[in-house]
Amino acid sequence: MQHDIYIYLLLMSAMTLAIRILPLVLIRGEIRNTFLRSFLYYVPYVTLAVMTFPSMVEATKSPLSGTAALLVGLGLAWRGASLFCVAATCCIIVFVTELFL
Amino acid sequence: MQVNPLEKSRSQVFYEGVHDGIPIALGYFVVSFTLGIAAKNAGLSPFQGFLASLFNNASAGEFAGFSVIAADAPYLEILLITLVANARYMLMSCALSQRMRPGTSLWHRIFVGFDVTDELFGISIARHGLLDPFYCYGAYSVALPGWAFGTLFGVIAGNVLPAMLVSALSVALYGMFLWIIIPPAKRDSIILRLVAVSFAASFLLTHASFAAGISFGTRTILLTVLIAGAGALLFPIKEKKEADHAA
Numbered sequence: 001m002q003h004d005i006y007i008y009l010l011l012m013s014a015m016t017l018a019i020r021i022l023p024l025v026l027i028r029g030e031i032r033n034t035f036l037r038s039f040l041y042y043v044p045y046v047t048l049a050v051m052t053f054p055s056m057v058e059a060t061k062s063p064l065s066g067t068a069a070l071l072v073g074l075g076l077a078w079r080g081a082s083l084f085c086v087a088a089t090c091c092i093i094v095f096v097t098e099l100f101l
Numbered sequence: 102m103q104v105n106p107l108e109k110s111r112s113q114v115f116y117e118g119v120h121d122g123i124p125i126a127l128g129y130f131v132v133s134f135t136l137g138i139a140a141k142n143a144g145l146s147p148f149q150g151f152l153a154s155l156f157n158n159a160s161a162g163e164f165a166g167f168s169v170i171a172a173d174a175p176y177l178e179i180l181l182i183t184l185v186a187n188a189r190y191m192l193m194s195c196a197l198s199q200r201m202r203p204g205t206s207l208w209h210r211i212f213v214g215f216d217v218t219d220e221l222f223g224i225s226i227a228r229h230g231l232l233d234p235f236y237c238y239g240a241y242s243v244a245l246p247g248w249a250f251g252t253l254f255g256v257i258a259g260n261v262l263p264a265m266l267v268s269a270l271s272v273a274l275y276g277m278f279l280w281i282i283i284p285p286a287k288r289d290s291i292i293l294r295l296v297a298v299s300f301a302a303s304f305l306l307t308h309a310s311f312a313a314g315i316s317f318g319t320r321t322i323l324l325t326v327l328i329a330g331a332g333a334l335l336f337p338i339k340e341k342k343e344a345d346h347a348a
Contacts, residue, residue, distance in 0.1 A: 002173055003174075005145060005149055011176055013152075015183040015184055016156065016157045017215065020187075020214040020216075021194070021211050022194075022214075024198045025211065034337045034338065035337060038336070038338040039329050039332075040188065040191065042292070044189030045285065045286065046296075046299045046328045046332070048161055048278045049300055051161060051321055052278045052279060053303055054304050069272045070279075077280050077282075077284060082280075083132075084127070084128045086280040087132055087280065089276070090276035091269040094271075098265055098269070
């Protein structure tokens with residue numbers, strides 16, 4: 001470990017707080033640039049999708065249980081289940097699947 | 102001072118926020134517990150995990166940050182990955198700025214901005230009319246401790262748990278990500294296509310031999326800029342849309 005964890009945390013927190021606070025403090029009008037607005041609108045979905053797959057399948061002891069949790073989680077989220085329901089069911093699916101592997 | 106009988110007092114609004122924030126705090130505690138496991142694996146102490154969650158309250162952002170710390174990557178990488186993973190809060194903060202009473206003080210703007218998350222943004226934007234900062238403070242006062250202490254206990258207890266339980270809990274965060282991206286993808290076919298392309302491209306870059314040297318953080322930044330940029334070029338948004346969903 002060459003880097004200091006506290007410096008990592010300081011940089012990370014400063015960036016997060018700047019992202020959250022600066023628009024509220026600085027922006028009084030509306031963002032009108034279409035490209036920028038569209039880009040910002042799509043960013044969260046792309047980022048989270050990239051971070052979810054294939055990482056989710058590889059996070060568990062067996063890729064089979066991760067895949068099962070991914071499919072069930074996709075289905076539940078599609079049907080509009082709550083945050084707690086989706087997250088908890090994914091965990092249960094992994095646990096139960098790995099009981100039989 | 103004249104009090105308008107129709108206007109709620111600060112403490113009333115604050116308690117409404119607390120009320121709406123409690124279910125969020127419970128969900129946060131569970132999810133951030135698993136985040137604590139990731140923090141522990143990245144080499145963070147319980148106190149460091151607590152600090153990270155107190156000042157970030159961002160599942161994807163913190164998770165990405167911990168992966169950078171685990172890799173002992175350059176400091177610049179944690180700035181970039183945090184920027185990319187949390188960029189959506191900038192949009193939400195923009196949306197909230199449109200709902201502040203004109204003349205709201207700088208400090209109220211700073212404190213409301215302090216804890217803009219998917220869920221807290223969701224309940225704030227769902228309120229009618231102008232946003233009272235004290236509603237946010239009420240919700241934050243339960244949600245933020247739920248998140249920070251969940252992480253703390255995750256770092257402490259994560260490795261005491263049996264391996265099978267840790268394996269099961271490790272997908273909770275991904276479940277939360279699915280919960281964020283899938284409902285909007287169902288409503289908007291462009292988002293659905295972008296999510297599908299992102300899954301495919303991410304899989305390809307993870308396993309293709311030509312991309313073997315690319316880290317998780319760099320891959321996330323690269324694909325986000327490319328795919329969201331292409332989306333914005335090909336499918337520009339004409340009307341105003343909100344990047345939220347009912348929390």
